[in-house]
Amino acid sequence: MTELDRRLDSLLDGRREKKRFRSLKEYDTTPESGLADFSSNDYLSLTSSASLRKAYLSKLESTPSIFGSTGSRLLSGCTPSHSSLEKRFERFFNSPAALLFNSGWDANVSFFATVPQPNDWVIYDELVHASVHSGVRASRIPIERRLPFNHNDPAHLEKVLKRMQNTASTSKDTSTVFVALESLYSMDGDFSPLPTLLDILENYIPRRRLCVVLDEAHSTGVYGQQGRGITYALGEEGGFDAGDQRRRGKGRVDVRLMTFGKAVGCSGAVLLCSPTVRSFLINFARPLIFSTALPHSTIIALECVWDILQNEEGDQRRQSLMSLAEYIHNRLDQLLSRTPPNILHLPPDPILPFPQATDLPAKPGSPILGLLTPTPHALSAFLLEKGFIVRPVVPPTVPPGAERVRICLRAGMDEKMIDGLIAALTEWVHQQTTPVADLRAKL
The missing domain is CATH 3.40.640.10 (Type I PLP-dependent aspartate aminotransferase-like (Major domain))
Structure with a gap:
């Protein structure tokens, strides 16, 4: 190992000790994998659009360069x-x-x-x-x-x-x-x-x-x-x-x-x-x-x-995404209402961003949810075992104390997929709260 590698490895050890070490991870997100991807920024699911693929390949065929x-x-x-x-x-x-x-x-x-x-x-x-x-x-x-x-x-x-x-x-x-x-x-x-x-x-x-x-x-x-x-x-x-x-x-x-x-x-x-x-x-x-x-x-x-x-497909994809955003927020609200915030919670509910807008709801649906938790890596690993790709986010990407897992929605997702994620989160919350309840019973 060179002196440079030793010096850099020492700095990396510091990041490992703080549980902030990053590495590249590959996930099989094909339908055959059985994994539901809640980490992608592909909000409109355009990367899997059959009509986009067809139009793109057609233009490639007819374009010289x-x-x-x-x-x-x-x-x-x-x-x-x-x-x-x-x-x-x-x-x-x-x-x-x-x-x-x-x-x-x-x-x-x-x-x-x-x-x-x-x-x-x-x-x-x-x-x-x-x-x-x-x-x-x-x-x-x-x-x-x-x-x-x-x-x-x-x-x-x-x-x-x-x-x-x-x-x-x-x-x-x-x-x-x-x-x-x-x-x-x-x-x-x-x-x-x-x-x-x-x-x-x-x-x-x-x-x-x-x-x-x-x-x-x-x-x-x-x-x-x-x-x-x-x-x-x-x-x-x-x-x-x-x-x-x-x-x-x-x-x-x-x-x-x-x-x-x-x-x-x-x-x-x-x-x-x-x-x-x-x-x-x-x-x-x-x-x-x-x-x-x-x-x-x-x-x-x-x-x-x-x-x-700019066509009807775009409108349908945007509408699908907004419907899913409303659905998952309602389901999460039900779960978090009975969950101790030190285990899992959303950031504070902001003020209505667009109270008088004519072309936007006062509070539009968001395809992004940051679930704050002190154990994002453990929660992410637990969800992966259940078949859901949900990535942890830790400092320095977010401030210390704002560690979380980040959930992203995509147009065309099945509501049953969201139900499955909520069920897995519910099981996680139960596991975190049960030992405390058992200890109190013994006392």
Whole structure:
């Protein structure tokens, strides 16, 4: 063993002792395996769509170039297919401009590492994705101008804004305040109370100095008309020039990140922004400049997916997912109402995120449930023995004390599968509580 391996192994031992060690695990999720997968982000089950497969293979047959993209977008990788897809996204999401990235991670890191300047501010929800944190750390913004606020907490956001105001020099300040949020958070499965947060921001920061960046990774394809996302459903898409004739809402969300690795069933991402931001990223975003562009096969797949998202099949899949979300939440509520919270519980029930929205329920169904437990690895192993793939999530992915197993739903799941999972969770709870009851009886 080399000195390097010894040093690294020592660091890994520390992670093992804290029960935070990670390793890659393979699961057979074919129907023959008998395992029910509750860990996948494939919310609309598009990866197993027969019609998508048929359309994709048909387009591959009729398309001359299907492999690679041959280079970065700045060299040979800016093809008519890439540009055409970006134009489609501009129209679909009602955005002034669109820029493809190889992943949501690349897009977030690119934006936050390059667009904010040294005299700007970044305010962010404490549970915003790790890619935002990495981007901000790579930026030139001083640490004291990076301000977190408590997760989905409008009152604490207001306190942070007041603190920022007291620190800012004068009313002539021309710095930009960037605000990083997510529409649907991937660990708790809760929605940002976006209208409330935007109202608060509007009260403290002039519109010309504000840039709200919303990560819609877990809502792309699922919410809003034909899966256009939360921002579109609220009419909050922004960044338009004065002469633009497209649909106009309040326009208080300046930048949106839509990713393709979850409900869309592919890979890659698109950043929806102003033409100026797009040009700036093309000139300064190193993950974009020095990465080979998305391959033609992925561009073709995305075109096929969007055909489905915009037709009846897409509507049916979204409706199926929402029905399942309502069903599992009702079943879980029954179980947790008689379960000690120190054994199993959900995160605190948030405020209604969209109380006055016209195109969204006041509290939409979420396909993500984070079941908090002090023994996530043991619970995950128990559920696997019962035939259910439910993965544990531990620090540093979540804060200490917020260990959990994460349940994800997919369109088309059988309710009997959910019933089986609830039965297994019930058995787990019984095993955890029975020894305590027996001890009390003996006393």
